[in-house]
Amino acid sequence: MGGGKGRRVSGRRRGLSLILLHRGGILNRAEVFAEFERLGAEEILSIEGPEASYDIEPLSLRFPRIRFILLHSPADPGRRIDIGMRESSGDLAAVLWSDLSVPADTFSGPLVERLRKNRLLCAAPWFIGRKGEVLPALQAPAFDKKRLKVLSIVPTKEESPTLFPQDSCGIYDREKYFLLGGYDPGIENPYWQKMDFGFRAHLWGEKILCLRDFRLSPGDSVTAEDLTPDAGYRAFFLKNLAVRFTGDRGVLPLGRFASFYFRCGCGLLTAVREFRRVRSWVEKNGYRFRMDSSSVTELWEDPE
Numbered sequence: 001m002g003g004g005k006g007r008r009v010s011g012r013r014r015g016l017s018l019i020l021l022h023r024g025g026i027l028n029r030a031e032v033f034a035e036f037e038r039l040g041a042e043e044i045l046s047i048e049g050p051e052a053s054y055d056i057e058p059l060s061l062r063f064p065r066i067r068f069i070l071l072h073s074p075a076d077p078g079r080r081i082d083i084g085m086r087e088s089s090g091d092l093a094a095v096l097w098s099d100l101s102v103p104a105d106t107f108s109g110p111l112v113e114r115l116r117k118n119r120l121l122c123a124a125p126w127f128i129g130r131k132g133e134v135l136p137a138l139q140a141p142a143f144d145k146k147r148l149k150v151l152s153i154v155p156t157k158e159e160s161p162t163l164f165p166q167d168s169c170g171i172y173d174r175e176k177y178f179l180l181g182g183y184d185p186g187i188e189n190p191y192w193q194k195m196d197f198g199f200r201a202h203l204w205g206e207k208i209l210c211l212r213d214f215r216l217s218p219g220d221s222v223t224a225e226d227l228t229p230d231a232g233y234r235a236f237f238l239k240n241l242a243v244r245f246t247g248d249r250g251v252l253p254l255g256r257f258a259s260f261y262f263r264c265g266c267g268l269l270t271a272v273r274e275f276r277r278v279r280s281w282v283e284k285n286g287y288r289f290r291m292d293s294s295s296v297t298e299l300w301e302d303p304e
Contacts, residue, residue, distance in 0.1 A: 002061075002066055002067055014090070015042035015043070015091065016093070016107055017044075017045065017084075017088030017090035017092070018036065018096065019085070020036060020044060020097075021047055021077060021097050022046070022048070022049065022097070022098045024099055024219070024220070029059060033046070036098075038104055039107050040108050041107055042089075043065065043067065043088065043090065044067070045066075045084050046066055046069065048068055050071050056068050067087070069084065076190055076193065077190050078184065078190065081183055082183055082185065085172070088174065091174060091175065092112065092115060092174065093171070093177075094170070095172065097169065097219065098219075099218075100216050106214065109213070110213075111213045112171070119173055121201055121208055122172050122173070123170055123209060124165035124208055124210045125170065125211070125214040125215060125216045126211070126212055126214065127216055128217050134154050135218070137152065137155065138155040138162045138210050140153055140300040141163050141296065142297050142300065148293075150163060152166075159211060161208065162208055162209065162210045163199070163202070165198075165208060168183075168190075171214065181200070184196050184197070184235065187231075187232040189232035189233070190225065191225040192230070192233050195236050196239060199240040199293065200239065203240060203292070205290035205291075234274055235278065237260065237263075237264075238256075238260060240293055242256045242260060243292060244292060245289055245295070248287070250285070251282065252279045257272075257275050260275060
């Protein structure tokens with residue numbers, strides 16, 4: 001609904017689209033949209049949940065540059081981002097949550113042109129607290145006795161690699177995003193969705209960097225993430241950690257099935273079905289791999 005002025009950028013190859021995600025209760029949505037409009041993005045896409053919102057029609061008249069994408073059913077963040085990416089028209093797309101505080105000059109400075117020149121998959125932000133302190137937003141993976149753990153640490157360098165963008169917030173190169181395959185819609189848990197996206201990006205030779213010039217302040221709606229090793233974890237494990245790099249391609253050896261089955265917590269038939277599905281996916285994308293998971297973690301052996 002809406003977006004009459006925003007659609008004028010349709011078909012343009014250069015331009016920055018803003019994909020706005022919502023969470024928590026926001027009392028004054030008009031004020032929120034006014035704040036994001038001042039950022040100067042060529043178009044704004046507001047991804048709305050399936051619950052009927054009585055204020056969308058008047059808001060669409062008040063903010064003609066904003067296009068409201070109305071979902072028919074609940075969707076995890078990755079699905080919402082994928083929808084926004086498909087609907088947007090810019091070569092770059094910024095993904096932000098509606099409860100964030102964003103400096104007015106974020107998209108008007110040299111940052112955007114720098115990203116176009118360097119063709120980075122995703123520029124992740126620094127997060128700044130209420131007292132001006134830099135918050136832990138850099139995700140650094142490591143293996144401890146063959147068990148993967150991810151540490152959230154405070155970035156200090158101008159550019160620092162991160163496994164995935166905090167809260168999925170970032171400025172994405174849309175072409176690279178689609179070539180990577182975006183967030184996996186088959187993984188519903190947002191945490192394992194981000195883990196899969198980030199590991200796949202690095203396994204395939206892409207970069208996700210925390211940039212000092214890109215700063216956001218978090219809102220009050222952030223909740224603890226669910227790290228339960230569910231079906232999403234099983235897909236993440238097979239697509240990323242279980243893949244072996246042979247020197248020119250990635251493979252999922254049959255020999256990895258036993259270790260997967262004993263740790264997956266599901267029945268034999270489910271394990272066989274999931275293993276076959278992911279093994280077929282790995283075979284199809286084998287030559288996209290540039291390294292294996294142990295090589296990925298080496299990037300963060302001395303992250304700062």
